[in-house]
Amino acid sequence: MKIPAALPILGILIASISCADIASPTRSNAYEWRRIEPAGPGTAETLSFHWPASRLPVKVWAEDTLNLPAKVQAGIDKWKAAFLYREYDAVTVADSNLADVVVRLAPPSKLTLDVVRMRALAPECEGATDFDLPSGSRELQVPVRVFVNPRFDPASPGVDQCLALTVTHEMGHTIGIFDHSPSSSDIMFFDPVVSDLSASDRATAELVYHTSPNVTVSAR
Numbered sequence: 001m002k003i004p005a006a007l008p009i010l011g012i013l014i015a016s017i018s019c020a021d022i023a024s025p026t027r028s029n030a031y032e033w034r035r036i037e038p039a040g041p042g043t044a045e046t047l048s049f050h051w052p053a054s055r056l057p058v059k060v061w062a063e064d065t066l067n068l069p070a071k072v073q074a075g076i077d078k079w080k081a082a083f084l085y086r087e088y089d090a091v092t093v094a095d096s097n098l099a100d101v102v103v104r105l106a107p108p109s110k111l112t113l114d115v116v117r118m119r120a121l122a123p124e125c126e127g128a129t130d131f132d133l134p135s136g137s138r139e140l141q142v143p144v145r146v147f148v149n150p151r152f153d154p155a156s157p158g159v160d161q162c163l164a165l166t167v168t169h170e171m172g173h174t175i176g177i178f179d180h181s182p183s184s185s186d187i188m189f190f191d192p193v194v195s196d197l198s199a200s201d202r203a204t205a206e207l208v209y210h211t212s213p214n215v216t217v218s219a220r
Contacts, residue, residue: 060174061101079172104147126148128147129144
């Protein structure tokens with residue numbers, strides 16, 4: 001993923017309080033988050049997903065290296081803050097066997113036919129999120145697997161910031177943003193240059209969790 005050029009690395013809540021329902025958040029600046037997948041000759045299917053309330057908080061495990069757990073926690077905090085009504089929640093766990101999301105510091109694993117991969121394309125730090133959707137099924141198998149990888153010496157200036165940006169981007173995929181933003185001002189741009197969520201990122205996250213999904217999640 002790209003990082004700001006200054007780093008030396010290559011390369012509303014407005015609601016009327018009454019007896020009626022709370023006003024819906026404004027999402028007019030949201031981008032398309034759903035994933036379009038081929039479904040046969042000349043056909044395609046639109047995939048959408050979010051974690052149901054019954055599965056919250058999502059359990060996230062991070063490999064204990066290069067301060068990755070702290071970066072994952074920071075990414076979780078940023079995405080949680082995007083929601084007005086706590087539609088999404090996540091916690092870090094110490095046991096990967098209990099996790100719904102597993103984050104590792106490693107090159108992205110080999111792609112298999114049953115994996116829908118969201119990948120950020122950039123030479124500095126690479127990241128990928130793999131969703132295991134068996135052929136013909138719309139039931140996501142946990143854990144979701146996230147890979148982040150510094151393509152240079154981790155001690156090089158700027159790599160720490162690069163990894164933090166990459167983790168936040170990939171955590172955005174894990175909450176259900178299945179595609180990339182077309183704007184470089186958003187953290188979910190395919191090759192992001194910003195480190196924080198934009199108004200569009202926040203609006204999109206809200207929209208994801210207020211739209212009925214067609215992908216469910218398996219029981220553990």
